[in-house]
């Protein structure tokens with residue numbers, strides 16, 4: 001099962017290609033993550049003795065704001081067949097107050113592995129589970145008679161009953177009874193009702209609750225539900241009972257250890273600002289806590305212990321007010337691969353407007369289509385938007401590709417608001433339309449500071 005899960009792994013070229021359809025440029029960053037991913041797969045194929053020796057080469061992506069660091073992580077997550085978690089490093093800066101302890105990221109990663117594997121397993125037992133659910137539902141809608149239950153039927157009667165039951169099944173499947181109601185016995189998960197236990201951290205009370213949950217007898221309650229909902233409920237119940245949860249947990253643990261990836265975003269925000277204030281102490285603390293997790297330690301989870309030494313860490317940060325060298329030296333050493341992302345050019349902006357699969361111009365076109373308004377972008381409009389974004393970034397504040405969004409929103413303000421009046425029309429966005437919508441802003445840099 002695990003092997004199937006990984007076998008579909010992509011080659012570095014395929015990974016870069018897949019990222020290319022969403023992210024413009026940034027080739028060296030794409031290559032670095034692609035190689036790191038492929039190395040996990042290669043390591044998996046090594047003999048046991050060498051495999052343990054090969055540790056992952058963790059990466060730091062460095063680049064100004066809004067150039068695609070987080071976007072690469074987001075896309076990567078959808079591509080890889082491995083447990084993948086994206087977290088903001090800042091989430092851990094307020095431990096003991098609202099922040100969470102650093103080890104919780106490993107527990108979160110295991111939870112992801114569990115639900116990924118469960119999903120795969122559930123797919124595997126789908127048809128079997130379907131049969132069970134359907135039989136149960138048929139029995140509920142067409143209960144056994146006393147005689148039938150006691151096996152007191154003649155052969156002929158028996159046959160008749162069987163036929164009736166088959167017909168019933170076919171009709172249930174067709175959805176004939178979807179709007180009727182049945183009584184379904186559902187097990188109430190009583191352990192959810194504790195809430196947080198006083199005097200305990202989130203993690204502890206979570207672990208304790210799962211332990212207590214298994215002591216408390218599950219009482220089943222009858223609930224009325226529509227047949228259409230009952231189908232889903234019984235299917236889920238049957239699937240759960242068919243899959244081997246022990247195997248799911250042990251597979252998930254080894255999958256996390258060998259293939260897990262953690263994307264640690266905003267790592268620059270936990271680097272020291274050298275001001276030595278209270279916040280600095282918290283940041284420093286998080287870095288210290290991160291060390292063992294990145295280097296290799298054993299973290300206890302509710303499914304069992306996880307060794308972290310082979311988990312791949314990809315960190316990212318803008319580092320505009322500080323440098324990688326402001327991280328504590330031990331932590332810098334755990335991230336041997338540094339990749340710089342480039343600032344985006346005017347030409348990149350134009351491409352970002354149109355080429356990505358989820359390009360923002362396509363999004364506006366689709367949104368307006370729902371109002372029956374057709375949007376056409378002229379090429380000169382795209383040039384104009386790209387140039388404006390580039391110029392405003394240069395003169396006010398560089399927020400990277402995010403600038404395109406603020407400009408587009410401004411350009412579309414009217415069309416979005418009066419869309420109902422334009423229904424059935426075609427709206428052409430050309431350079432002069434853009435110019436018209438943006439002229440106040442272009443005239444006064446002070447205004448643009450507030451609006452864009």
Ligand SMILES: Nc1ncnc2c1ncn2[C@@H]1O[C@H](COP(=O)(O)OP(=O)(O)OP(=O)(O)O)[C@@H](O)[C@H]1O
Pocket residue numbers: 022023024025026063064065066067068069070071072317318352356400401402
């Ligand atoms: N190279 C790019 N290609 C396509 N879209 C991009 C690119 N760079 C940025 N974008 C778009 O701009 C937005 C912001 O990018 P992203 O979240 O990746 O920034 P970031 O580099 O993580 O910045 P920050 O340091 O502020 O976190 C995203 O919605 C993304 O779609």
Ligand SMILES: [Mg+2]
Pocket residue numbers: 069070071265266
């Ligand atoms: Mg980001």
